[in-house]
Amino acid sequence: MIQIAVLGYGTVGSGVVEVIAKNHDSIAKRAGKEISVKYVLDLREFPGDPVQDILVHDYDIILKDPEVKIVVEVMGGINPAYTFVKNALEEGKHVATSNKELVAAHGAELLAIAKEHNVNFLFEASVGGGIPIIRPLNQSLTADEVTEITGILNGTTNYILSKMTDEGSDFDSVLKQAQELGYAERNPEADVEGYDACRKIAILTSLAYGQQVDYQDIYTEGITKITETDIRYAKAMDGAIKLLGTSKSIGGKVYCMVAPFIIGRDHPLGSINGVFNGIFVNGNMVGDTMFYGRGAGKLPTASAVVADVVDAAKHEDTNIMTIWDPNKMILGDKDEFTCKFFVRVKDATSKEQIKTAFGDVQYITAEGVQGEYAFLTDKISEKEFEEKIQSLDMICRIRTAF
Numbered sequence: 001m002i003q004i005a006v007l008g009y010g011t012v013g014s015g016v017v018e019v020i021a022k023n024h025d026s027i028a029k030r031a032g033k034e035i036s037v038k039y040v041l042d043l044r045e046f047p048g049d050p051v052q053d054i055l056v057h058d059y060d061i062i063l064k065d066p067e068v069k070i071v072v073e074v075m076g077g078i079n080p081a082y083t084f085v086k087n088a089l090e091e092g093k094h095v096a097t098s099n100k101e102l103v104a105a106h107g108a109e110l111l112a113i114a115k116e117h118n119v120n121f122l123f124e125a126s127v128g129g130g131i132p133i134i135r136p137l138n139q140s141l142t143a144d145e146v147t148e149i150t151g152i153l154n155g156t157t158n159y160i161l162s163k164m165t166d167e168g169s170d171f172d173s174v175l176k177q178a179q180e181l182g183y184a185e186r187n188p189e190a191d192v193e194g195y196d197a198c199r200k201i202a203i204l205t206s207l208a209y210g211q212q213v214d215y216q217d218i219y220t221e222g223i224t225k226i227t228e229t230d231i232r233y234a235k236a237m238d239g240a241i242k243l244l245g246t247s248k249s250i251g252g253k254v255y256c257m258v259a260p261f262i263i264g265r266d267h268p269l270g271s272i273n274g275v276f277n278g279i280f281v282n283g284n285m286v287g288d289t290m291f292y293g294r295g296a297g298k299l300p301t302a303s304a305v306v307a308d309v310v311d312a313a314k315h316e317d318t319n320i321m322t323i324w325d326p327n328k329m330i331l332g333d334k335d336e337f338t339c340k341f342f343v344r345v346k347d348a349t350s351k352e353q354i355k356t357a358f359g360d361v362q363y364i365t366a367e368g369v370q371g372e373y374a375f376l377t378d379k380i381s382e383k384e385f386e387e388k389i390q391s392l393d394m395i396c397r398i399r400t401a402f
């Protein structure tokens with residue numbers, strides 16, 4: 001038997017307890033030993049809940065208990081999660097976490113501490129909810145050099161954009177639904193402004209290249225400016241608007257960005273809707289691979305956390321090697337990032353003006369949209385686009401992945 005403690009009894013924490021209870025026997029078989037939750041740490045009381053008897057409010061009880069071999073951190077946020085996790089690793093306890101903020105900010109350091117103490121710091125649930133992506137990057141795609149990772153990495157925004165597209169729902173009411181379903185962050189600004197996806201692409205890129213990518217260095221745009229009219233145009237282009245996190249290795253540099261893109265329905269990520277996430281990884285030997293599943297929510301996220309608990313139980317005396325050099329990678333300049341830009345202009349803008357600025361472009365009209373029209377540029381760099389657009393009075397622009 002192996003005893004664990006769960007820090008945080010929110011959406012994911014209660015999911016972890018539920019998964020371990022429900023799949024107790026099959027989990028025990030796979031782990032090679034029974035997994036038992038000895039403590040749940042939370043500031044709140046849960047009268048009538050089965051965890052009432054194992055609930056503690058003082059972390060030291062867990063830290064000082066030698067029977068606790070694995071700590072599950074599902075509190076979220078940097079503090080006190082960082083201190084708790086660091087202390088647990090230093091005490092020789094394994095840690096499994098779903099906390100992408102923590103992993104993006106301190107992943108390299110915590111992995112080093114884990115190695116030093118011959119334990120494991122595991123974070124499968126920090127990216128893509130229930131989708132296996134961390135382990136495949138660490139353990140499966142090791143014969144490859146990764147050339148691209150592009151993903152729909154945030155369930156809340158994909159849910160919002162899908163509902164806006166399919167049902168014409170308004171932004172605020174769909175966000176509320178996503179919160180009720182337990183998909184959104186405590187502060188949903190992290191979802192809708194792209195910060196959550198930014199931390200996730202930072203983690204994936206750090207793992208893919210074995211070196212720290214600071215999320216603060218990644219250009220990030222959210223979905224709050226996307227309107228119903230943008231969605232109409234995307235449909236007219238037989239596409240959909242998706243918040244993508246992308247990193248590409250080109251000519252020895254890695255370019256990283258989070259932004260809404262219009263992508264074709266035939267794009268590998270074009271048909272991924274609702275809370276589902278999809279992560280496209282290209283390796284120079286394997287070619288294209290895709291990882292797909294529920295990117296948020298109680299049980300999918302808990303499933304990934306418990307899988308890490310099983311892995312820790314199987315490697316109780318072994319540190320699983322994960323390469324993540326803490327020296328920060330200098331990312332390629334955002335100005336050099338290239339794509340085709342979708343641009344909306346008022347009717348007053350002439351096609352001659354557009355031709356003078358961008359040459360021959362593809363014009364787009366959308367049903368029910370009046371007083372304006374749109375066009376799609378050729379593939380150009382961000383810098384070139386910014387220079388050329390100066391001469392036009394644009395309504396908005398969205399990057400595309402056509």
Ligand code: HSE
Nearest residue numbers: 154155156184185296
């Ligand atoms: N708020 C996150 C999302 C939760 O919507 O994807 C999972 O990380």
